[in-house]
Amino acid sequence: MPAQSTRPPMPRNARLMLVGVAIDALGVGLVLPFLVIYLHEVRDISLPTVGVLAALPAVVALVLVGPIGILIDRLGPRRVQIAAVVCSGLGALALAAAEGVGVAALAMVLTGVGHAAFWPANQSLVAAVLPSEQRARFFGVSFTLLNAGIGIGGVIGALYVSVDDPSTFTTVYVLDAVSFLGPLLVLSWPLRHVGGPVAVPDHAADGGSYREVLGDPVFRRLLAVVFFSAFVGYGQLEAGWTAYSRVVAEVSTRTIGIAFAVNTAVIVLLQLVVLKAIDGRRRTRVLGLLAIVWAVAWLVMGLAGTVPGTTAAAVLVVVSIGVFALGETLLSPVAPAITNDLASEHLRGRYNAAGSLAFQVAAVAAPTSAGFLIGHDMPVTYVLTLLLGSAAFGVLALRMEPVLPPAANGLHVDAAELGATEGLTAGAPAPAASS
Numbered sequence: 001m002p003a004q005s006t007r008p009p010m011p012r013n014a015r016l017m018l019v020g021v022a023i024d025a026l027g028v029g030l031v032l033p034f035l036v037i038y039l040h041e042v043r044d045i046s047l048p049t050v051g052v053l054a055a056l057p058a059v060v061a062l063v064l065v066g067p068i069g070i071l072i073d074r075l076g077p078r079r080v081q082i083a084a085v086v087c088s089g090l091g092a093l094a095l096a097a098a099e100g101v102g103v104a105a106l107a108m109v110l111t112g113v114g115h116a117a118f119w120p121a122n123q124s125l126v127a128a129v130l131p132s133e134q135r136a137r138f139f140g141v142s143f144t145l146l147n148a149g150i151g152i153g154g155v156i157g158a159l160y161v162s163v164d165d166p167s168t169f170t171t172v173y174v175l176d177a178v179s180f181l182g183p184l185l186v187l188s189w190p191l192r193h194v195g196g197p198v199a200v201p202d203h204a205a206d207g208g209s210y211r212e213v214l215g216d217p218v219f220r221r222l223l224a225v226v227f228f229s230a231f232v233g234y235g236q237l238e239a240g241w242t243a244y245s246r247v248v249a250e251v252s253t254r255t256i257g258i259a260f261a262v263n264t265a266v267i268v269l270l271q272l273v274v275l276k277a278i279d280g281r282r283r284t285r286v287l288g289l290l291a292i293v294w295a296v297a298w299l300v301m302g303l304a305g306t307v308p309g310t311t312a313a314a315v316l317v318v319v320s321i322g323v324f325a326l327g328e329t330l331l332s333p334v335a336p337a338i339t340n341d342l343a344s345e346h347l348r349g350r351y352n353a354a355g356s357l358a359f360q361v362a363a364v365a366a367p368t369s370a371g372f373l374i375g376h377d378m379p380v381t382y383v384l385t386l387l388l389g390s391a392a393f394g395v396l397a398l399r400m401e402p403v404l405p406p407a408a409n410g411l412h413v414d415a416a417e418l419g420a421t422e423g424l425t426a427g428a429p430a431p432a433a434s435s
Helices: 010-044 049-075 079-096 101-129 132-160 166-179 183-187 210-214 217-231 234-248 254-277 283-304 311-331 335-342 346-373 379-399 415-421
Strands: none
Touching: 010 049, 010 079, 010 101, 010 132, 010 166, 010 183, 010 346, 049 079, 049 132, 049 166, 049 210, 049 346, 079 101, 079 132, 079 166, 079 183, 101 346, 132 254, 132 311, 132 335, 183 234, 183 335, 210 234, 210 346, 217 234, 217 335, 217 346, 217 379, 234 254, 234 283, 234 311, 234 335, 234 346, 254 311, 283 311, 283 335, 283 379, 335 346, 346 379
């Protein structure tokens, strides 16, 4: 049975960070669905060029995420996150003013720098602000606020923008830039005393390096789990799932819009419920359950392709992304919590950056493979690839269980019990949760 405990409320600094997340999410939601429409239909940039521009942030993130991990450890996560927020805000302002390819490319590069730095810095800062036992809850609540803000912002943006009035797009991109002032103010003033650099212990190899991070055998297993979770998860959502739904299942764009609304609604409604349900349970088994949930989502999507262009196909497509959203609520509090529970304090930035790199590699590989398989009329192979990837993800997660420290695996371990388990060998099984 999972341990039962009374959780203390989140400290003030964590609540302030959540306020910043909510404000920023509203701004992101205003513009998130409209990049291609804005650059192509409003700024008259060709679709092939828009495709290249849209890919620039991911390319920049792949190049920079390694060095950014080093900066987080040397400068502290708060300073790096401030730089990330500033770059993202400047990117939004540049997009508002972009009338040609040059300025749009600059905007995408700035956005990529912001994305590359934000997530590893944010997760490292959470670890600096919160004790281990409260981090999973924070990540879950943050994910809920992020989706709620994006959903609300998306509705407002959809009601406001018009391709017949370019100034409406300029306005929402300026508002997106202004929304970054929320987290910037929080990081610059009330959180100014937290998230500084951590001294490197004298015994640290090479003074702390990626060699030490990648020399952690448990973390190497986690990186494989992160890669497969991203490959069969978020890497498919905007590209593979959308392409399959349109090309194979032949559903309308309206159905796809409804499906994404359902995705957001499921996350907002269920995330806090799921957080309570998984509290004290082994995170490896939560990830195993996630693999099953996502396999079901892809199977339902696959069934939609057997009845193309029908109402049944539309229903199955919407159901598939609703089931996928349930899986998202399982992943969001678990994966970053494991990473930060494994990380040494002086290497936390590098640990989070390595996790981000594994995610980014999968985020490039997933849409590429999806485009190839669907584009070459191999939808069955595409669905089988996702099912096999989900199976690999689940097996890797469960095989990590025997070597994962109890606290990193989400078990409530008291101080005496933790001391007794520190001497366990890497292959020893983790003790059961305290009751």
